[in-house]
Amino acid sequence: MLPLIRPLFLLLLLGALLAGPAAAQQPALRQRALTSKITRQLRVRPDATPDFVNVNRLAYFEDKKALKAIQKAEKRKNWNAARGMLEQYVARFGIENFYKNNQMLWRLGQLFERAGNEEKAKAYYRLALKHHRQDVRKIQLYYDSLEQKDADLYVPLKTYYEIVEYRKNIATFRPPKGVYTNMGDGINSEVEDYGPTYNDETSQLIFSSKRKRRGIHGIIDEDLYVARREGESWLDAEPLPKPINSPYNEGSACLSKDGTTMYFSRCECPTCHGNCDLFVSTFKNGQWTVPQSLGMNVNSSAWDSQPTLSRTEDTLYFASDRIGGFGLSDIWFTYKLKSGQWAKAQNMGPIVNTRESEVSPFYHPLYNVLYFSSRGQLLNFGDFDIYKAYRAAGRWQEPINIGPLVNGRGSEYYFTIDAASKNLYYARSEEKQLKNLDLYSFPLPMEAQPLATTHVEGTLIDSVTQKPLGGIVSIVDVDNGIEVASKYIRPDGSFDFDLIDGSKYVMLIQSPDYFTVEKKFDLQADTVLKLMTTSIDYNIPLIFRNIEFDPGKATIRPEMHSTLDRIVVFLVDHPETRLRIAGHTDALGDPDVNEKLSGDRADAIRKYIETKGKLQPNRIESFGYGSTEPLKDEVTEEDRRINRRVEFRLIKPQADQKPADSGAGSGW
Incomplete structure (x- = not known):
């Protein structure tokens, strides 16, 4: 179901890592072998993001004795001791500490920067920015200055498409497969269509739509619809039958891998605890069973919606605007107990969640990768953007914006992809228009690929002057035709990309100041490239x-x-x-x-x-x-x-x- 959208605050923030329960060990040998293979493929390096053990235990942590000791060390300029004690104190933060004691996060970042640990410093600066409720323009400017040397300078989408068109004139360079495509009138309607979930086993797409009206006053009846895929085409969408759809509002479903269990949201019903609750139904004897509420351990007196299952199907992630979270709406999770019941819901913590809105989580069916939509992260192309966060070393890592080929100037929600990571399905609206959500699909670009974790970085230098050169870097995946958003070279001549290990690529660097630099490479591990070329002197033939x-x-x-x-x-x-x-x-x-x-x-x-x-x-x-x-x-x-x-x-x-x-x- 769509969240209640609040006004956008002045600061657009980046964001996040997090916590969640460890995946349950699989009893079947085949599943263990698959899990081991997946772990080897998804080589994610843990970043400097801290862990916060008290987020779901305490609302607010305070230790006056420890605070006095920190102040004493600061007064004596014993920076190492102050940093160590403050890090221990911050690690025990509850949710309320992140906005009530936000200055401690900023101070801890400063102490790590003083000690030369810039990665940890930036991790705490990010937390301070994501959870600060006061004017943070000065802090934002300082953080941006630190990030400048590593910032991704994506070319405007118009320029990217021009590059693609130019490439089509030369057979040597195969153009990317395509850009986002509206899924058509068989699926979309004149009103909001959103919340897709795709099931590989049944080749069906289930989504939410407000196209139905009921009663003499034409009250909107939000229902779940299903469209089945035949080859490359989609059959016209049809509403799911009773008892899934009801006189109340249903939406935002997710299916188990075998397609026989459905979790979804039902709103404004007599048995609902809040505005919207999470329900479950199973497919037996050719029909869906009467939906059952997940109960008060999961549901709250507020809005609970947009469920997604972990790849082991023992953890359920969802969005909620319940009291006690970090922002306007947060991502929460629950996991199955040995009894088969769902545990009390927990907040994913301050890395994924911000003081703004996080919604529409989607867990990849094969990898420990969580996608979600946010308007509170530090890098943002529009209103709501879609991000991905990896789980490594037992913690959720800093979320990554999946780039301008997906995220535009409007809002993007409800990201879902197939198990092979070939196609994505999501809802988007045009800039400044929230009530024209349609479903779109297109080949999954590189920035959104779950296996794009192998780092390629390089510099381009003038072979004569030894000075850095500017330009636009484009990368073509020659094996899969996967799009990679082009970037400008930074002022120091550097650039970097995260790509898929084991694939073949062509790197093309363009500028009016030199002939296009072409570099072919087979990616086998993290790679550092030093490229050199000669600038063109237009006065000399x-x-x-x-x-x-x-x-x-x-x-x-x-x-x-x-x-x-x-x-x-x-x-x-x-x-x-x-x-x-x-x-x-x-x-x-x-x-x-x-x-x-x-x-x-x-x-x-x-x-x-x-x-x-x-x-x-x-x-x-x-x-x-x-x-x-x-x-x-x-x-x-x-x-x-x-x-x-x-x-x-x-x-x-x-x-x-x-x-x-x-x-x-x-x-x-």
């Missing part, structure tokens, strides 16, 4: 040493293709840049014949580039100068070889330059 023709001929040789293709890529990537090609010969032979031969060679190169890049003819000019513009007096055969050349001059948009004149060329 480029001379490529492998551009040589057979004597007396103007036929493009196969060994020229790789160099000419670099020029093609550059012109495709920079559609307003023009090119002038000048052919030159040595002084042997008839001057008129040489002039025609040099012109034919320049024309042959022009036609190759225009055809390969599908370029407009007016972007390239070609000239033949014969032997009239030698670079050297011809005394030796080496002198004649130097004079036999083709010069390429790139012309910036609106640049006023004359056709390629003589000058010292850049050797490539």
Whole structure:
């Protein structure tokens, strides 16, 4: 069910790790083997996020004696002792401490920064920002300055799509599979459609919709609908039968892996404890049983909805705006006791939850990865964004925004994916419009992939000046065609991506200042790359040493293709840049014949580039100068070889330059 959306606070925050019960050990050997394989595949390095053991034990922790000892150490400038005691104190925080004693989080971050432990410092700064209820602009600016060297500088979505379109002109680079696609009128309606859950066993999508009206006053009746997949197509959605749907409102379902158990939310019913409660039903003898409430251990007197099962199906995560949480709504969890009953619900803690709203959790069916929607994390592209959080070393790690290919300027909720992590299904609304939620589906991009945990980082340096270069980095997954959002290179020349281990990639770095850098690599482990290239001087023509023709001929040789293709890529990537090609010969032979031969060679190169890049003819000019513009007096055969050349001059948009004149060329 949709949460009650409160006004957005001034600060958009990032966020989070967390806690939850350990997954129950599987008795079956086959399940243990699968779990072991999954653990090996999901290689997540624990970060510096702390753990808080009292979050679900105490509302507020206070130890006046310990506080006096910390103050005494601070007064004596005994920073190591103060840091150790304060860390122990903060580790015992209850939920209320995070906003009542928020300054302690900030101070602890400062003490860790003083000690040179920047990772732990940033972990506590993040907590302070996510749970601060006062004006935190100064704190935010300071934290941003620390994060600047590691910030992800995603290119605008419009620029990304332009890059994709340019790539389609060159067969060498297979374009990504696609962008988000509305699931169509067979599933979506004119009102809100959201809350999808996909079941691999039954190939069915169950979702919530407000399309039904009841009574003479047309009261909205929110129900659960199911659409079945046949091949690549979806059959028209149909409402689930009674007793799942009722005269009350139902929504936000999740299914067990075998499709026989359904957890969902029912609202405003006579037996509900609060606004919405969680219910369960099983499929027996061809029909669903009468739904049963999960009871007061799980449900509260507030709004409880949007359940999702852990991969072992012994833990249930859900969203609730009950009193006693961190923010407007939080992610909570419950787990099965030996008796088969559900334990008292617990809060996931201050890493995942913030002082704002966290909703619509989704647990990956194979991996310990939790996806959820939030408007309280530090990196945010719009209103609500979708994040993923890994579980490692017994704790939930800092949530990661799954990037601009999913998260736009509007709101994204109810993320769900299939077990193979190929396709995602989620609800989104356009910017500043909350009442037009539709369901969308498209291939899962790299940032959202659960196995994208292998780190690739690199720097791009000018080979002459040794200074960092800027540009846009794009990565193509050549094995799977998975999209990877392009990023700008940081001011220090650095960039990084999290990719899937064991896959083949092509890295493309583009800029108007140099030819596209292409790097192919098979990813086997965390990788550090140092790339070098030479900046283009638009005032000096480029001379490529492998551009040589057979004597007396103007036929493009196969060994020229790789160099000419670099020029093609550059012109495709920079559609307003023009090119002038000048052919030159040595002084042997008839001057008129040489002039025609040099012109034919320049024309042959022009036609190759225009055809390969599908370029407009007016972007390239070609000239033949014969032997009239030698670079050297011809005394030796080496002198004649130097004079036999083709010069390429790139012309910036609106640049006023004359056709390629003589000058010292850049050797490539």
